[in-house]
Amino acid sequence: KAEKWYLLAEQENPQNAGILNALAIIYQDQGNLDKAEEYIRKALAISIKLLGEYHPRVASYCNNLGGIYQDRGNLDQAAEYSMKALAIDLNFFGEYHPRVVTHYNSLGQIYHEQGNLDKAVEYSSKALSIALKLFGEYHPSVPKLFNSLGGIYKNQGHLDQVEEYSNKALAIDLQLFGEYHPNVTRDYINLGGIYEEQCNLGKAAEYVRKALVIDLKLFGEDHPRVAIIYNNLGGIYKEQGNLGKAEEYSTKALAISLKLSDEDHPKVAIIYNNLGQIYQNQGHLDKAAKYINKALAIDLKLFGEYHPTVAIRYNNLGQIYQSQGHLGKAEEYSTKALAIDLKLFGEDHLTVARDYNNLGAIYHEQGHLDKAEEYSTKALAIDLKLFGKYHLTVARDYNNLGAIYKDQGHLDKAAKYINKALAIDLKLFGEDHPSVAIDYNNLGGIYKEQGNLGKAEEYSTKALAIDLKLFGEYHLTVARDYNNLGAIYKDQGHLDKAAKYINKALAINLKLFGEYHLTVANIYNNLGKIYKKQSYLDKAAEYINKVLAINLKLFGEYHLTVANIYNNLGKIYKKQGNLEKAVEYSTKALAIDFKLFGEYHPRVARDYNNLGAIYQDQGHLDKAEEYSTKALAIDLKLFGEDHPCVAIIYNNLGAIYHEQGNLGKAVEYSNKALAIDLRRFGEYHCVVATCYNNLGMVYKKQGNLEKAVEYSTKALAIDLKLFGEDHPDVAIRYNNLGQIYQRQGHLGKAEEYSTK
Structure with missing residues (x-):
């Protein structure tokens, strides 16, 4: 409606820079950035012609053009035009002027997006200090500046400082406007985001729901702000593991956004992306890929290939393809994300570190452990340079490298890196935090691998205690902890205790996801292994066949988890003495792994080795030697x-x-x-x-x-x-x-x- 009336005004006066600027702002809000840039450039050209280069109106239009470039992801150009605006207004008004505050704040946000966090703090702090001097604490512009600085501190990992600044913003807005005001909503949403980051998900949901109550009262259901809040609540419920509620709120957000705007809008793309991630967590991977591809199509149409949001979509698709076992496709999409981010930001940027990290995880799963180490080490180097030692992303990098060293067989090095991650997370968050639980869990896995089962049990029990305290019984991380403890009890020979813990994990996951989910399949698989060890071979085969049915339904025949299941069934039939069936299933595993990975891969070596053991039991010792020797040749080539x-x-x-x-x-x-x-x-x-x-x-x-x-x-x-x-x-x-x-x-x- 606004566009319609301004277009009529433009017909009456096509040289009115103010009307052209207003249209540019409308097109920017619509996500139509080409048109937004076209109109703001017209406004800028007219103003320079009429008023000369150094005029406040020219500064305003330069600032707006900088904002459009920022939305496009062209951050160097965004900084250039915002700097022009700042230079003009400094020349015209001096340092202490509201317009100068705006420019410093805009530049702070641009540097924030570039990953130049020290410069971002510098410019945003200048904006805040000038505003405090001009207006005092209780002025509408001051809470916004506290929030901007808080956002930067959040990325630096200074969560206590973020909370302090966000609470200051809320206190000022409540005093100025009372409870029912959009600014108060913004503050509640920011605080919700901080509590979500701190993994205080109950408090996060409480604050975001407060924001929802206000905006529903102010604007009614069909409003963009309400859609944003529904989307945020969807994200929190996703983190809580309440995926049904997450889907419900994100779907509400999508319905409102589609009603208010065209499909090709950045906010619609964000919601499609978030729904895709929820479906991914639910195990509906085809649906997840469908929604993230929808988000990608919108973003490509709006921004073109080289935009940070497009890189995010490629990354998310890469992770879905990784979950589906399409590791070649996962590598392809994650490499696209890396290429975009390197072009936009250069090497030393947090998004580039994220891309290296994701590729490291894919190479890890492909069995290319040297390449996995190389990419994960690159991620660590960037994050150490950007954030210093004590930052959550650095802890993540140490954790990932620890997992790679574990699979390389360097268990002491693995423990060293995970202990580094633990030290950082304990310093940042204290004991009761999901990241600390992950670290304890990973250390438990390493001690299990070292055969130090007492220590493995101790650390895995610590992880369980934290997750139960944070999330309660019915949460996927609690299920993970029960499952891991079950595996440790299995290795200790406490098979009844192992079955008890893994059945607890199964009950949680069945409640959260239903039967047809790969997490449920994994737990059936672990129960099958316990029953095999207890020599309940029929029961073991029953559970592993359940696993096979789920995975065939989810992924089809040619998938790495299906190969794993055939491999496990082969072992059960071997133990039952049904050696022909053991050969049949182990050969199926080999055929899939060979097709997916080629000859030189750890999984192929494992399959040859298993077949060698079956041929040995059949008395075909020459064939047993042949297959085991093939396995040896591969592993010597891969690992030394x-x-x-x-x-x-x-x-x-x-x-x-x-x-x-x-x-x-x-x-x-x-x-x-x-x-x-x-x-x-x-x-x-x-x-x-x-x-x-x-x-x-x-x-x-x-x-x-x-x-x-x-x-x-x-x-x-x-x-x-x-x-x-x-x-x-x-x-x-x-x-x-x-x-x-x-x-x-x-x-x-x-x-x-x-x-x-």
């Missing part, structure tokens, strides 16, 4: 000699040579496995116990009974220390020693150990 995966294959080959009667080679390969595992894990680890046990059995077969006793006793000592007396592995060690003592003729000792 000194890696736990290589040790596993040496161990397996040792067992094959043992069975073939090639005892010299069996000793050689088993000793290679032992050397790697001792270097990696030290003496007291379950895999070291396995190596000693295997060597003991080879020496027994060679007739070297003293050495057989020595190595089997070492295996027993480790397992007793790790698991205590009542554990299946300890029973195996006692049994083996009983057989050796029997061969030696020490029948009393043989009886004692076999009875144990």
Whole structure:
């Protein structure tokens, strides 16, 4: 309506710069930035012609043009025109003038977007100090400036300072306007955002709902501000794990925005994007991709390829494709995001660090661990340069690198990096924060991998306690913690306790997501593994087949998780003695992984190794050797000699040579496995116990009974220390020693150990 009347006014007076400027502002609000730029440039040209270069009106139009460039993502041009506006008004009015306040604040926001946070603070602080001197504290412009500075401090990670500034803004606006005013709404929304960042989600929702009550009273349901608040509430409910409510509020926001504006509007794109992320969390990945592609199409139409928002959309699509297992596509879209951000911002920018981080995660999942390390290290270097050591993004980078080092088998380095992340998060947030829970959880995973199961349990229990306190029972992070503790209890041999915790995780995820969700599938998978270890093989197969049904429905045949499931089913059928079916399913896993990743990938090596073990059980020892040797060649190429995966294959080959009667080679390969595992894990680890046990059995077969006793006793000592007396592995060690003592003729000792 506003556009219609101003266009009529333009027809009457096409040289009126004020009318042209008003139209530019309308087109900017509509998201039609080409038209906005066209009209503001007309207004600027007319004003320069009439009034000369150095006139306040020219400064106003320069400032507005800077704002349009800022919306386009052309931040250098935005800064250039905002600087022109500042220079004119400084020349005309001097430092202490309201217009100068506006320009300093605008420049602060531009530098903020460029990631130049020190300069952003400098300019925004100038704006605030001039405004305080001109107007005093209780003036409508001052809360806005407190909020602007707060936004910059938020990105610097100074959340206490942000809260202080936002509360100041609220106090001033309440005194000036009372409760029912748009400025008060803005303050409540900002505070909600801060509490969301602090993960105080209950308080975040409370403040945003206060804003909603005011705006509904002031404007009614069908208003852009109400749409924004519904969208914000959707985001908070998403973080709380209440995905149904998140979808409901974001859908309300979308309906209002579509009613008020065309589809091709930046705010509509934002809501499509947010809905896409909600659907992603719900596991509806096709729907997620559909909505984010809608957002991308709008943004490409409005802004063209080289815009920060377009980079965000590419990034989000990359993450969805990663979740779907389309890792090539994920890499392609994340690389597009990186190219845009490098062109717009250069290397040292927080969005570039984010892109490197996302690509690192994709390479990590592809098994390209060196490339993953390279990109994650780049992200860390940028974030350290921008924020210093104590910042949440730096903690995130340390965490990601820790996960990569864990998969590389560098467990000490992994623990070192995750402990760095933990130290930062504890300093920033204190104990009761989701980031701290993630750190404890990750450390638990590393200690589990090191075989230090007591410490693994301790840290994972800490994570659970924090998440229960923050989110209550029915939250996806609590389910994750129960699941992780279940896996630790499984390794400790406490299988009933393991099943209890994993069933708790299952109950939460079924309530949150329903049956057909990949998180539910993962938990069925873990239950299947426990039932397999308990030798309830029919039950194990039942649960793994549930996993297969879910994943086939979600992803189709050619997906990495489907390969994992075939692999697990192969192991169950192997344990049942159904070796033909074991070969069939393990071969399916190999075919998928080969198609997805090519020959040289850890998953392909794993599949060859598993098939080797099945052929060994079938007595096809030559075929077993062939497949295990293929696995070894891949892992040696990927990881080098000194890696736990290589040790596993040496161990397996040792067992094959043992069975073939090639005892010299069996000793050689088993000793290679032992050397790697001792270097990696030290003496007291379950895999070291396995190596000693295997060597003991080879020496027994060679007739070297003293050495057989020595190595089997070492295996027993480790397992007793790790698991205590009542554990299946300890029973195996006692049994083996009983057989050796029997061969030696020490029948009393043989009886004692076999009875144990």
